[in-house]
Amino acid sequence: MNSKLSVEEISKFQESILSWYEKNARVLPWRKTSNPYHVWISEVMLQQTQVNTVLPYYDKFVKTYPTIQDFAFDSEDKVLKMWEGLGYYSRVRNFQAGCRQVIEQFGGEVPRDKKQLLSIKGVGDYTAGALLSICYNIPTPAVDGNVFRIYGRLFEVEDDISKAKSKAVYESLVNETMSQSNAREFNQALMDLGATVCLYKNPKCVECPVNQFCSANKNNTIEKFPVKLGKTKVKDVHLLTVVLKTDTNKYLIQKRPSSGLLSNFYMFLSFESDTPFRNQPKFLEDNIPFKVNMKKECLGNVKHVFSHLKWNLDVYSGTVKEKTIRKDKTYSVITETQMKKYAFPVPYQKVWKMYLKSKGLKK
DNA sequence: AATTCGGGGGA
DNA sequence: TCCCCAGAATT
Numbered sequence: 001m002n003s004k005l006s007v008e009e010i011s012k013f014q015e016s017i018l019s020w021y022e023k024n025a026r027v028l029p030w031r032k033t034s035n036p037y038h039v040w041i042s043e044v045m046l047q048q049t050q051v052n053t054v055l056p057y058y059d060k061f062v063k064t065y066p067t068i069q070d071f072a073f074d075s076e077d078k079v080l081k082m083w084e085g086l087g088y089y090s091r092v093r094n095f096q097a098g099c100r101q102v103i104e105q106f107g108g109e110v111p112r113d114k115k116q117l118l119s120i121k122g123v124g125d126y127t128a129g130a131l132l133s134i135c136y137n138i139p140t141p142a143v144d145g146n147v148f149r150i151y152g153r154l155f156e157v158e159d160d161i162s163k164a165k166s167k168a169v170y171e172s173l174v175n176e177t178m179s180q181s182n183a184r185e186f187n188q189a190l191m192d193l194g195a196t197v198c199l200y201k202n203p204k205c206v207e208c209p210v211n212q213f214c215s216a217n218k219n220n221t222i223e224k225f226p227v228k229l230g231k232t233k234v235k236d237v238h239l240l241t242v243v244l245k246t247d248t249n250k251y252l253i254q255k256r257p258s259s260g261l262l263s264n265f266y267m268f269l270s271f272e273s274d275t276p277f278r279n280q281p282k283f284l285e286d287n288i289p290f291k292v293n294m295k296k297e298c299l300g301n302v303k304h305v306f307s308h309l310k311w312n313l314d315v316y317s318g319t320v321k322e323k324t325i326r327k328d329k330t331y332s333v334i335t336e337t338q339m340k341k342y343a344f345p346v347p348y349q350k351v352w353k354m355y356l357k358s359k360g361l362k363k
Numbered sequence: 364a365a366t367t368c369g370g371g372g373g374a
Numbered sequence: 375t376c377c378c379c380a381g382a383a384t385t
Contacts, residue, residue, distance in 0.1 A: 048368095048370095049369085049370080050371075053370080087368085087369025087370045088368060088369055088370085090367095090368060091368090163364080201373075201374060230365095260367090261367085261368070262368090263368095305369090306368080306369055307367080307368070307369065307370085308366075345370095346370065346371095
């Protein structure tokens with residue numbers, strides 16, 4: 001697809017975007033650095049995650065791991081704890097693997113070549129483009145949700161953005177229209193324009209510096225673009241979970257498997273099913289591989305929504321003698337104080353809060 | 364090409 | 375509720 005803009009129009013389009021950015025750029029911590037590793041951290045955190053959510057994580061991460069060597073070889077438990085609550089945890093595992101690659105293959109320096117960047121774990125088309133343009137001012141498209149909205153509306157792109165093929169269409173549009181001399185600010189301007197003006201709902205077209213170029217604005221078809229047809233189906237999952245306290249005043253937790261959802265996070269003993277459980281306390285007693293003393297009353301219900309499924313946890317409590325716990329590498333017995341050293345996914349943080357609340361009520 | 368990966372925020 | 379977010383890897 002072609003933008004159908006003349007050379008002169010493209011030049012004016014770029015000037016409009018860049019001068020808007022000069023006045024309206026958001027002040028963000030990763031814009032105060034020229035350290036490619038720090039920019040890379042921000043790009044990974046910002047995948048599918050809004051700026052405000054990322055801010056505290058970015059600060060903490062940079063303070064804890066100021067150099068790529070500090071981060072690349074720390075333990076997975078600590079790395080996951082650092083990322084706890086941010087979601088999409090394979091991002092940080094891939095990022096760490098990618099950092100090791102950069103150290104071993106590229107002398108510790110983020111490469112300036114797209115093909116080399118794409119060979120790095122966790123770096124895809126978007127991140128490669130963002131790093132090349134932001135770190136090195138090399139003109140490369142960085143097609144994200146912002147670009148889908150801005151260019152989808154500018155040129156009334158009919159391609160369905162949920163299809164992988166459409167990304168190439170958008171990349172060619174950006175390639176044709178982006179600033180060649182100031183790719184660094186041009187791409188970041190698109191991000192800010194998408195985040196503050198070209199919004200998904202109720203875009204502020206009156207404030208848009210390129211509204212005179214926008215076909216959807218002209219034809220009053222803003223709400224039709226970008227085109228997205230994919231439907232989201234969310235599966236319901238039922239879980240039983242039990243907070244087990246030992247006779248030694250500690251708690252039993254379990255490490256999740258090393259693959260799949262929330263891999264290598266910690267949790268309370270849990271059982272999962274597509275259909276609701278029956279006789280829940282008995283089910284727990286029968287299926288835990290050592291003797292436990294279950295309380296019959298359910299502490300409550302925790303709901304948690306992921307992108308592709310919905311968890312519904314029934315929370316129980318019980319006691320167990322530490323010596324009777326079957327040896328298993330996945331189990332740990334820890335004190336209440338130690339809990340905050342282990343990475344728990346948000347649904348289990350909710351479970352723990354519910355347990356503490358119920359304990360407080362009884363006293 | 365479609366699915367799997369988290370969690371929070373806005374309307 | 376529904377859809378989105380500075381997406382990438384796996385199936």
